[in-house]
Amino acid sequence: MDRQTDRDVSDVSNLLYRHPELYEVVYDGAGHAVAKLAETILHDQLGRRAESLLDIGCGTGRDLEYLATHIPDVVGVDHQQAMIDYARTRRPEINFQTGDMRTLRLERAFEAITCFGYALANIHANRDIDKAIATFAAHSQPGTVLILEMIDPQRTDKLPRSFTIDIPDLRAEAIAEYRHHYAQQLLERRRTWRRAQGLVHDHVNFRLIYPKELEHYLDNHGFEVLGAYELSEKLNAASAFVAARYRGEQS
Structure with a gap:
């Protein structure tokens, strides 16, 4: 069954997005670990540096800023307007755009x-996942390399449970609780921030996509899976x- 609506895609209440x-x-980038891994993957698969890159779900643009030091033509897209506004202010030399990965x-x-930070996991309905993969294909040419950061359904126990903000104007700590909704292949995260001013609650549902399922989506849109890579960094241990x-596309 596939009864989810557009509302499911925006079913996110997140202090950090606001x-x-x-x-x-909170997500300090661990010395650009994700971007450096992507750089290695691209070099291994292309045999050289990439000349152009589209980052879908770019967030604040920090990963793209690193990749732009080696790739001359980069574009970042995110669905969250606040993220794009911040990215444009902090990284004005990069082309950032607001867009929906289903229709971009x-x-x-x-x-x-590239699509990092579990951006694809915010898409819940099967038909919308298919639309997102179609978007990747629409911006590809034969030989284009796609890198997706996915939640490994077998390692959800590695997702972070505690978070800290410690800056001059704000001290806050959060504990995250996770709950599986197996029939919908959703992982619900509820996170409560404790600060001097009171409590702030976060809520998000992540769609879990299993490896053969992802391979099916990709194959339907002309992609061949090359392999999967891991990082040992704490915040990416489930990735x-x-x-x-x-x-x-096949004729």
Whole structure:
């Protein structure tokens, strides 16, 4: 059954999305670990640096800022307007745009496409996941390398349970609780921030996509899975970075 609606995609209440400056404090990037892994994957698969890259779900643009030091033509897209506004202010040299990964069409192709931070997991309905993969294909050319950061359904116990904000104007700590909704393949996270001013609650549902399921979506849109990679960093311990190459739509 596939009864979810557009509302499910925006079923997110997140303090860090509303305040992107705090997002960069909590998720400090671990020395650009994700971007460096993507750089390695792209070099291994292309045999050289990529000349162009589209980052869908770019957030504050920190990963893209690092990748832009090696890739001359980069574009970042995110559904959260506050994130794009912050990214444009902090990183004005990069082309950032607001867009929905289900419908985005920039009318051009890239040599590399990335989607980090569980952005794809915010898409819940099967038909919308299919639309998102179609968007990746619409911006690909034969040989384009796609890298997706996915939640490994077998390692959800590795997702972070505690979070801290410690800056001059704000001290806050949060505990996250997770609950599986198996029939819908959703993982619910409820996070409560404790600060001097009181409590702030976060809520998000992540869609869990299993490896063969993802392979099916990708294959339907002309992608061949190349492999999966991991990082040992705490905040990415539950992640599988899936690389795929676009072969083109089959006639």
